[in-house]
Amino acid sequence: MGNFWSFSLEIYRDARVRSALLHLQDSRGADVNLLLFALWSQAPLDEDRVRALEHEVKAWRRAAIEPLRAVRRALGGAVGAAPPDEVARLRSAVLELEIDAERIEQAILENAMPGTRSPGGGVPAAANLAAVIGLDRRPFDEADREALAVLAGAAGAVRTSPSTIA
Helix, strand or coil: CCHHHHHHHHHHCCHHHHHHHHHHHHHHCCCHHHHHHHHHCCCCCCHHHHHHHHHHHHHHHHHHHHHHHHHHHHCCCCCCCCCHHHHHHHHHHHHHHHHHHHHHHHHHHHHHCCCCCCCCCCCCHHHHHHHHHCCCCCCCCHHHHHHHHHHHHHHHHHHCCHHHHC
């Protein structure tokens, strides 16, 4: 398991972080993995680099992640006469596949910028986060600003944890 994936699993355990990431995904169309990469990377990201990273993962996201997410979400609602316990089992299996697809996207990102993570130093997570979220030119609302503040704060705490710097 890559260092980026380990970081993501650790930071995603925080319910406030999950909520912030999903808010930015749903309200602004942000790619959660790019947001996480911005928080994890200690190499500076500017909008050009973020666009290049977006290009690297776009085909994979469209071919694997988005269809799996759509199926999982569809299985969360009423599905006619299908037995609910069987639907729940299938939805759980699709979720596992979606998580595997997310992990692969993270490997693509990590491989696109080798050596972006090193102990200590580096750029503030907020600066990289601004580059990712800056691709969306719409004005931020209060919920967006709160989500960004939660992410930047959480990244600072996790970045300095010895278990994620390896």
